[in-house]
Amino acid sequence: MLQDRLYYQDAYIKTFTSRVVKESQDSDGNWYVVLENTAFYPTGGGQPHDTGTINGFEVLNVEEVDGEIRHTVAEKVNSTDDIEGLIDWSRRFDHMQQHTGQHVLTAAFVDLFGFQTESFHLGKELCTIDLAVENLTDQQLEAAEKLANEIILKNLPIETKWVTEDEIGQYSLRKELAVSDEIRLVIIPDFDYNGCGGTHPSTTGQVSGIKILSTEKQKRKVRVHFVCGGRILQQLHRKNAILTEASRQLSSPEDGINSAVEKLLTTNYSLEKSLKETSDVLLKYEAKELLAKKEDGMVKHVFIGRTLQEMQSLARIIVALDDYATALLVLESEDRLQYVAAKGAAVNTSMKSVSDTARSVINGKGGGKDNFVQGGGERTISGEELLKQMAESITV
Structure with a gap:
């Protein structure tokens, strides 16, 4: 009966003696023992199992399977005499x-x-x-x-x-x-x-x-x-240690941490805003340089070590500066190619055909609208070759 189990008779029990009635291995090869009676609580009702030792062997898990309480142990117990069970009391x-x-x-x-x-x-x-x-x-x-x-x-x-x-x-x-x-x-x-x-x-x-x-x-x-x-x-x-370290790093007393964090966030926001404004100016300058190298209405370039977001911004700036321009940009990394294609307001060709071509040659994914597409895939060819095929899809 359940009520005969030692952990129900006395929840404060720390040590007990019993006998092994079964010792076997589960489907994963772990050894477990079943005892005549046990003080080890098995997982159930939202409460995890007890741990401890049986004859000095670590009890790793305790669960009830088919009406028997299995004690998974680190090694085979191999005992026919009385065993001693020791409950990890702090855990219990x-x-x-x-x-x-x-x-x-x-x-x-x-x-x-x-x-x-x-x-x-x-x-x-x-x-x-x-x-x-x-x-x-x-x-x-x-x-x-x-x-x-x-x-x-x-x-x-x-x-x-x-x-x-x-x-x-x-x-x-x-x-x-x-x-x-x-x-x-x-x-x-x-x-x-x-x-x-x-x-x-x-x-x-x-x-x-x-x-x-x-x-x-x-x-x-x-x-x-x-x-x-x-x-x-x-x-x-734990939280006091975190608070103390935050106080040290912010050079602020603990009761002033909120104010210090607010000040830090405000400063960080200003710096991010300033950085973006500077980045936008540089991208616009770079877009003008690329436009100066335009051939047959197309701005073509392969980038390495840039971000896709930067490439997207460049393409948009290029076609905003020149209504007759088409921007074909490729980002090349060790095992991946990404592309962006955009057209100015006066260009009639849809960029979807460019995306279709790019996707087909790099086993990639992508999409967009007539005036702007993007995508990426495997590096099956070089960035320059991809750029060439994208350009040819417009001129054909």
């Missing part, structure tokens, strides 16, 4: 804090606003719940966090109880049960009644605290990111 207690914190936070959203939790994920650094609501206000988040921490500070008892399906009606459950036999309830009296198979501390005070970090919209629901217990300090240490 962290999971107990996070999972119980989720119960409390979820119940707070239900109690205050009637928002139901659709799913829960206990990650390595953060936890999330998905609420069945399209929008959450800052005020609602603050209220739920405040109530959750009040429940934690009251240090209320957390009870676990095995009940039958006939006994369920005696309890005001937060959500419908997913099982109909061996039902386990986790109860915070007068606050939360929930069917759950996870491990939990004996009182809410051991969760220590809950901090909501952020939210994100997920179609018709909102995902809430949060941490509990020891993870709050981890987040505080």
Whole structure:
């Protein structure tokens, strides 16, 4: 029976003895053992598995498969005597804090606003719940966090109880049960009644605290990111280190970082604007130089080490300066060719024919309108040869 498992009998168990009843390899060749009884919690219900050791061998994974709990181990245990299991307590207690914190936070959203939790994920650094609501206000988040921490500070008892399906009606459950036999309830009296198979501390005070970090919209629901217990300090240490380094780099006190960043962004915007204006002037000068070399109404050039955006800008400037000009530009790199073709207002030829030719010879993609096309593909020929064929597609 489920309730006979050691992690349900005592969530605080750290060491235990048992016997190996099966040792085998999974489909990937990993060794696993099945024990007579175990304190290792298998992945389930949003809670990750325990880790630790069995007879000194590292336990890498614990999962329930076909009714048996498989402990994936680093090496073959090969034992017929009693084995000793050692639970990684810091991981177990962290999971107990996070999972119980989720119960409390979820119940707070239900109690205050009637928002139901659709799913829960206990990650390595953060936890999330998905609420069945399209929008959450800052005020609602603050209220739920405040109530959750009040429940934690009251240090209320957390009870676990095995009940039958006939006994369920005696309890005001937060959500419908997913099982109909061996039902386990986790109860915070007068606050939360929930069917759950996870491990939990004996009182809410051991969760220590809950901090909501952020939210994100997920179609018709909102995902809430949060941490509990020891993870709050981890987040505080990490963010304090980031803040301290930012303060050092900006040569600003921590309470002046916002102003320093705003000043930096303003300066950066001015520099980018000035740089673009300078770049535009240089491109216009370059376009005039290229126009001076125009042959048969066409400006042709192969570039190396430029950007496609620069080439696009050059083509547009060229045809804006000369209504009778056609700009055929190719960008050549080690394994790729890109092209741009543009025509002035007085040119009748469509640039789509140029694009068709270019695409066909470089196995490429591209398109555009009659007056401007672009594309790219494989370097099946040289840039000069591509340019030649593009020009011939106009004169034919």
